[in-house]
Structures are given as structure tokens and as C-alpha cells.
Amino acid sequence: MRLHLCVVGRLRKGPEKALVDDYLDRAEKTGRALGLGPVSCVEVEDKKGGGMAAEAALLRRALPAGALLCVLDERGARMSSPDFAGQIAKWRDTGRQDVAFAIGGADGIDPFLRAEADFALSFGAMVWPHMLVRVMLAEQLYRAASILAGTPYHRA
Numbered sequence: 102m103r104l105h106l107c108v109v110g111r112l113r114k115g116p117e118k119a120l121v122d123d124y125l126d127r128a129e130k131t132g133r134a135l136g137l138g139p140v141s142c143v144e145v146e147d148k149k150g151g152g153m154a155a156e157a158a159l160l161r162r163a164l165p166a167g168a169l170l171c172v173l174d175e176r177g178a179r180m181s182s183p184d185f186a187g188q189i190a191k192w193r194d195t196g197r198q199d200v201a202f203a204i205g206g207a208d209g210i211d212p213f214l215r216a217e218a219d220f221a222l223s224f225g226a227m228v229w230p231h232m233l234v235r236v237m238l239a240e241q242l243y244r245a246a247s248i249l250a251g252t253p254y255h256r257a
């Protein structure tokens with residue numbers, strides 16, 4: 102099952118990008134034997150100031166056809182890391198080819214796109230900067246793959 106990050110904003114070279122690249126690389130390597138991957142990250146940017154609706158149009162275009170859409174949203178479901186790993190395994194085991202994780206920009210994800218999502222995942226009630234959410238998601242994908250692989254990275 103291919104994993105896609107579809108995200109608003111371009112991450113320039115720096116510590117956040119280094120972390121995202123490293124965790125996605127690890128997630129891909131650990132996930133390979135589990136039927137998870139490849140892992141890709143598509144960045145979209147609306148330079149015309151069209152707001153959430155314009156960003157949603159760009160995000161929709163970045164979603165692979167038929168992908169399960171999981172939006173990152175502070176109002177979504179809060180899960181433990183093992184539960185998140187279990188959810189990913191469930192999507193894989195029910196024959197999903199693609200899962201796309203969407204992260205919004207400064208204003209958040211357009212409510213219409215949120216309503217279209219199959220799943221909303223929260224990293225807590227606090228609002229985090231979208232670039233940090235990208236790092237956190239990349240790390241949780243690596244953690245999920247490690248949990249499913251039974252490696253000792255995750256310690257409860």
C-alpha cells in the first residue's frame with residue numbers, strides 16, 4: 102500500500118526538512134517487508150492568495166485516484182501509536198492501494214475537503230504549525246512501521 106503525504110507549503114532546506122526526509126526514508130525501508138510503501142510527499146502551494154478553497158483544489162489534484170483520504174485535523178480522532186499502526190494495517194489488509202494524508206496550511210483544511218475525508222487524525226487539541234505536523238506524521242509513520250515489524254523502536 103502506497104503512502105502519500107499531500108501537504109500545503111514548501112519546506113525549504115533546514116532541520117524540519119531533514120527530519121521529514123529521514124523519517125520517511127526510515128518508514129519506507131521498515132515498511133517494505135510489510136507491504137507498506139513507497140512513501141511520497143507532494144507539496145502544493147497557492148501563490149494567488151486563493152485561501153483554503155484554492156489549496157483544497159490543489160490538494161485534490163495531488164491525491165492519487167481512489168486513494169483513501171486521511172486529513173490531519175485537531176478535531177479528528179486521537180489515537181495511541183499502536184492504534185495508528187493497527188489502523189494502517191487494517192487499510193492495507195482491506196486491499197487499499199493508496200492512502201493519502203493531507204495537511205493544511207496556515208488557515209487549515211477547507212471544510213468541504215474535510216467532509217470528503219475517510220478519516221481525520223488528530224495530534225491533540227492544540228494547533229501545531231503545519232511544518233511540525235509534517236515532521237510528527239513522518240515520525241508516526243516510521244513508528245507505525247516499526248510497531249508492525251516488531252522492532253524495538255517503540256516502547257510503550
Ligand SMILES: C[S@@+](CC[C@H](N)C(=O)[O-])C[C@H]1O[C@@H](n2cnc3c(N)ncnc32)[C@H](O)[C@@H]1O
Nearest residue numbers: 173174175204205209210223224225228229231
Ligand atoms: C496551523 S494549522 C491550521 C489550523 C486551523 N485553525 C484549522 O482550523 O485547521 C495547519 C495544519 O496543520 C495540521 N494540524 C495542526 N494542528 C493539528 C493537530 N493538533 N492535529 C492534527 N493536525 C493538526 C492540520 O492539517 C492543519 O490544517
